[in-house]
Amino acid sequence: MKTVYQRADIVPLLAEIFRELGYEGATLSRITERTGIGKGSLYHFFPGGKEEMAGAVLADIDAWFDAAVYRPLRNDDARQAIAAMWANVNDYFRSGRRICLVGAFALDDTRERFSRAIGDYFIRWIDALRSALMRAGCVEEEAQTLAEECVCGIQGALVLSRALADETVFIRSVETLAKRLGAATR
Template sequence: MPAALLSREEVVGRLLGVFRQQGYDGASLAALSEATGLGRSSLYHYFPGGKDDMVNAVLDAVEAWLKDVGLAPLREPGTPEERLRAMLRTLDGFYEGGRLACALGALSLGSAKERLQPRLRQIMGLWMTELARVLEEAGLKPAMARERAEDALVEVQGALVLSSGMGDAAPFKRAMKRLPETLLRDAAPPPRRAQKPG
C-alpha cells in the first residue's frame, strides 16, 4: 500500500516491527523511513517529536493491544487454567510462535532505557497484575501469585530471547506449553460442582 494511504495505526504497526527487531538505538531514521515508506519530513508530520514520539506511539499500541487483546482471555469465563492457556495462545500468535522479538524487551536496553522505563514498568506491571489476579483466583496466596506472575514474564521474555538468538522457535514453544502447569503448581483445585440428584 502506498505510504500516503497508510493510516496512522498502520504506520505505528510498521514502526513496531523496526523497534522490536532493532531496539531504540538501532532504529535509525533511515530504517524507520524505509519500513513505513515515509520520508523524514512525513515521519515528522506524523510524529513531531521525532523518534521519541514514534517509540511512545509504539508503546501506546503495545499497551492497548495487551489490554484489549492479549490479556482479554484472562477476563473471560472459564477456569484459571483455561484462561491462562487462552492468553498464551494469543501471545503465541502475537509473537508468531516465537519467531518475533518482543518490543518491550528490545526497548528495555540501550540509551533510551531510563526515559522509557516508566512506560515499560507500567505495561509490564499491567501484565503481571492481570496474571496475578487469575492465579489468586486459582487459590495461590497474593505474594506467591505475584511472584509466579513475574516468573511468567521472565519465562516468556527469556524464551523469546533464546529463540531469537538461536534462530529456533522451539524454546518459546516449550515455554508456552509448560507455563500453565508451572504457574498453577500447588494451586487449590477448583471446587467440585454438586451433582444434581437424578
C-alpha cells in the same frame, strides 16, 4: 498512484523496524527507507520525531496487551483467561520468532527514555496474572511468585529462542509454564 496513510497504519510498520534495528539503529533515514514514507509525512504524523514514534509503538503494544491479556486476566473466568493468555502470547510473539520490543527497550539506553511505559507493561502483566491465579485458588504469595516466574519465563524464552534461532525453545518453555500454572490452579 500515491498511497495515503493514516497514523494507525504506520505504527505497526514502525514497531517492526524498532524490533529489527533497535531504537538507536532506527534512524529517520532507515525508517523512511523501510516504510517508503517520506520524512515530511512522518513528521506530519509524529511531530516529536523518533521519540514520538517509539512512544506510539509502545502505546499500541500496551493497548493490545490490555485488551488481549490484562483485562481478561483481571475480569474473565480465571482458568479460561490464563489459557487465552498462553494462546495470545504465542500468537503475538509468533511462537518465539518475534522479539518483545518492550523487553528489548528495557535492556538498552532506551529504558530511561520510556521507563514508565516499560515498567507499567511488566507490572500490569504480573498484577493481572496474579489476580487470575488468586481467583483460581492460589494464595497471594504463591500467585505473585508464579506470575513473576511466568513473565520472566516468557521473556527469557524469547531471548533464548532468538539467540539459538530455534522457536521450539519458546514453544517448549511456554508449554512448561502453562503446565506449571495448570497444576497450581487445580
